[in-house]
Amino acid sequence: MIIYLCMHSADINECDDQRKYPCWEPGRCAxxxxxxxxxxxxxxxNHDAKIEKCTLLPSNFPxxxxxxxxxxxxxxxxxxxxxxxxxxLQRRRTKGFFKKNGGLVLRDVRTLNIFxxxxxxxxxxxxxxxxxKGCFGKVYKGILPDGTTVxxxxxxxxxxxxxxxxTKEVEIQSQMIHKNIIKLIxxxxxxxxxxxxxxxxxxxxxxxxxxxxxxLANFPLDLRLDIAxxxxxxxxxxxxxxSHTIRxxxxxxxxxxxxxxxxxxxxxxxxSKFLTKEKDHTGLVVGSMEYxxxxxxxxxxxxxxxxxYNFGVVLLELITRKPIVYDGNHRLIVDFxxxxxxxxxxxxxxxxxxxxxxxxxxxEEIGRLAVKCLAHVVEDRPEMKEVAERLAMxxxxxxxxxxxxxxxxxxxxx
Numbered sequence: 001m002i003i004y005l006c007m008h009s010a011d012i013n014e015c016d017d018q019r020k021y022p023c024w025e026p027g028r029c030a031x032x033x034x035x036x037x038x039x040x041x042x043x044x045x046n047h048d049a050k051i052e053k054c055t056l057l058p059s060n061f062p063x064x065x066x067x068x069x070x071x072x073x074x075x076x077x078x079x080x081x082x083x084x085x086x087x088x089l090q091r092r093r094t095k096g097f098f099k100k101n102g103g104l105v106l107r108d109v110r111t112l113n114i115f116x117x118x119x120x121x122x123x124x125x126x127x128x129x130x131x132x133k134g135c136f137g138k139v140y141k142g143i144l145p146d147g148t149t150v151x152x153x154x155x156x157x158x159x160x161x162x163x164x165x166x167t168k169e170v171e172i173q174s175q176m177i178h179k180n181i182i183k184l185i186x187x188x189x190x191x192x193x194x195x196x197x198x199x200x201x202x203x204x205x206x207x208x209x210x211x212x213x214x215x216l217a218n219f220p221l222d223l224r225l226d227i228a229x230x231x232x233x234x235x236x237x238x239x240x241x242x243s244h245t246i247r248x249x250x251x252x253x254x255x256x257x258x259x260x261x262x263x264x265x266x267x268x269x270x271x272s273k274f275l276t277k278e279k280d281h282t283g284l285v286v287g288s289m290e291y292x293x294x295x296x297x298x299x300x301x302x303x304x305x306x307x308x309y310n311f312g313v314v315l316l317e318l319i320t321r322k323p324i325v326y327d328g329n330h331r332l333i334v335d336f337x338x339x340x341x342x343x344x345x346x347x348x349x350x351x352x353x354x355x356x357x358x359x360x361x362x363x364e365e366i367g368r369l370a371v372k373c374l375a376h377v378v379e380d381r382p383e384m385k386e387v388a389e390r391l392a393m394x395x396x397x398x399x400x401x402x403x404x405x406x407x408x409x410x411x412x413x414x
Contacts, residue, residue: 101189102167113186120188149200180234182267201257232388251310312373321351
């Protein structure tokens, strides 16, 4: 006989062990024999709270929840609307600047790259590296997408009166191709004040290596003469080799930049005046006061001979290595001309580092040429072409090694 033994086990209340038998709030747990039920309250999105939390339908959200959600959604929509409005206003403002700054004309200039505001910020890394300060604002270092290093300069604020003149200046600058003139690569017109993008001159300015922070300890006469000749050739090109007569108006060592090989490049055309060949002057006095041609200061007439005067000062700084104002309140132009007039020589003021016996005569000739450039009577000043040729003759004579004790007429025959 087989005996079956039946044992009755006690029922477990699963609702007491939420970890083992989950029932997500606000689900309602109900024990039954051998199992349990977990149901969501009426009005919930789902019904089985064993699997997921109960989600109340919107119509059953508490009032406070409804208000909170409404405020959040309303605020979000308001922020989106404000941002959308600001973007539209910014685009309209950008288009306004572009038009105001002559963009409708300059965008058709083949020799000029037009950069957007976004592009110029990327090129300059949001204007993070300042190279220096120009006539109208800071100069920033930039990198073009192809890796070319550039200098980005703030131009001048444009109005209706200035607009046509500005666009013409930028167009002509972009067309000037000469090894001794800094190249204008492009511009950004989507800002209140236009930004001009120029080629980068790695060695700074002539001012820096003559008197400034990167002063060359060894600055031989050969290099000084090379810089003078090349700078003179750049100005000659501006004066006579383009379809427009160009006056720089602010020639000085700070505006003669040097590349990695110390090749000089005339720069900073912010004060330049680009005139047709029929016109002979402009009525606006510009430039650095210490270098300004006295006749320009008196009459406001900017001619090519004003640049010749400025270049005469540059020559004096090259052979004396003195800034235009030195030792407190001494004036280089006045002092040199006084010495030259009294002694018929500038030797007393020559830079001792280059005033060797064999080079004294060359320095005298450069000094004599500088004095001619500084003549008060404008008609007595030479043309820039003549200055460049004269300096080139002196270099050839020096290299020939047969110049000592020659008469001034000797150089006319070289």
